[in-house]
Amino acid sequence: MEPSLQTEVRSASEEAAAMAARLVLDGQPVAVPTETVYGLAADATNAEAVARIYAAKGRPSFNPLIVHVPDVTAAQQLGAFDAAALSLAEAHWPGPLTLVVPKKADAGIAPLVTAGLESIAIRVPAHPVMRMLLEMAGRPLAAPSANASGKISPTSAAHVKASLDGRIALILDGGQAKRGIESTIIAATDGTLRLLRRGPIDVPGALASDDARIEAPGQLSSHYAPGKPLRLEATHAEADEILIGYGDVEGELSLGRDPVTAAARLFAALHEADASPHPRIAVAPIPGDGLAAAIRDRLRRAAAPRP
Structure with missing residues (x-):
């Protein structure tokens, strides 16, 4: 910012x-x-x-x-x-x-x-x-x-x-x-x-606590992630995916057109996509620095393979 x-x-x-x-x-x-x-x-x-x-x-x-x-x-x-x-x-x-x-x-x-x-x-x-x-x-x-x-x-x-x-x-x-x-x-x-x-x-x-879950500030492991596979940098939805759109990429769900709105909607959109009938989730690219980079980092953590 x-x-x-x-x-x-x-x-x-x-x-x-x-x-x-x-x-x-x-x-x-x-x-x-x-x-x-x-x-x-x-x-x-x-x-x-x-x-x-x-x-x-x-x-x-x-x-x-x-x-x-x-x-x-x-x-x-x-x-x-x-x-x-x-x-x-x-x-x-x-x-x-x-x-x-x-x-x-x-x-x-x-x-x-x-x-x-x-x-x-x-x-x-x-x-x-x-x-x-x-x-x-x-x-x-x-x-x-x-x-x-x-x-x-x-x-x-x-x-x-x-x-x-x-x-x-x-x-x-x-x-x-x-x-x-x-x-x-x-x-x-x-x-x-x-x-x-x-x-x-x-x-x-x-x-x-030796639990790997993030529950509060000051912990360093991964955060909430949906239970479905998550594909990033998507410009369209595959047949089995629900697409979370951003900017010019339209999806069934949307993060809006600016990083502040996207951050505000991020977790609600992930929860909604996770509850949808689609077996997979796709998310549009979130370009930019600062808050946009933080959103991308959070999405990469959510998309990481489970241990």
């Missing part, structure tokens, strides 16, 4: 948070402090808003994103908490703990947020500025670290400005992040507690 915006840094105040909330509701990401690191927050129910996070960060992988909510009640509207997960939530929220739980069918979260998975990563942040933004926006917020892909996580507004200047409209300056490292991530999806990422909170009894 070429810098094209005038990035404003504003001291975190009620007026500045209201401005940030308006941008969020307009589908734009904003940088906001949390107690861990600065996050790049967007409306988690708006797929194109979430795609703009990836566009601003550069050429990322489509890992699941953490969804930030104001309290445990809001978290339970998005995910299913067993007794162990609920106990952790009540003990450590608000705070730097992320819980990965089964996603509820009616959660209303954009598929891009969860990378097409049936689990969801949720956190209730403690930082007053992030909490103010959550209250004013009235939406769950997806918020990875507010830095260009591959760069060091930001712990100040100056770090964000150096990394994302011209790529986002607003940075809320709430001073230095207190913790300076990302949240602990615990998965509670199968009756056990599994440690997916170490962080500020130690959870006794959580088993270090």
Whole structure:
């Protein structure tokens, strides 16, 4: 993404948070402090808003994103908490703990947020500025670290400005992040507690996960892939294929005509194609750099032979 915006840094105040909330509701990401690191927050129910996070960060992988909510009640509207997960939530929220739980069918979260998975990563942040933004926006917020892909996580507004200047409209300056490292991530999806990422909170009894599945940020294996063979760079559908089109290549399904729209539609289109009666899936070429390259990378992972 070429810098094209005038990035404003504003001291975190009620007026500045209201401005940030308006941008969020307009589908734009904003940088906001949390107690861990600065996050790049967007409306988690708006797929194109979430795609703009990836566009601003550069050429990322489509890992699941953490969804930030104001309290445990809001978290339970998005995910299913067993007794162990609920106990952790009540003990450590608000705070730097992320819980990965089964996603509820009616959660209303954009598929891009969860990378097409049936689990969801949720956190209730403690930082007053992030909490103010959550209250004013009235939406769950997806918020990875507010830095260009591959760069060091930001712990100040100056770090964000150096990394994302011209790529986002607003940075809320709430001073230095207190913790300076990302949240602990615990998965509670199968009756056990599994440690997916170490962080500020130690959870006794959580088993270090050696599972190859991607469930949360900070893991490196393959992501959700359809159960059907996937052919890339397709300009037409073979007799047994459903074609996911892009740009001038028309298909039964479409990713649109620009990378932001394509990223927003990617996982929903893959799920729909996987559920279709066609035994194979074809996807049109996605030319370009930045976000388009990230989409191609995600598709190559989805098309890779299973071990």
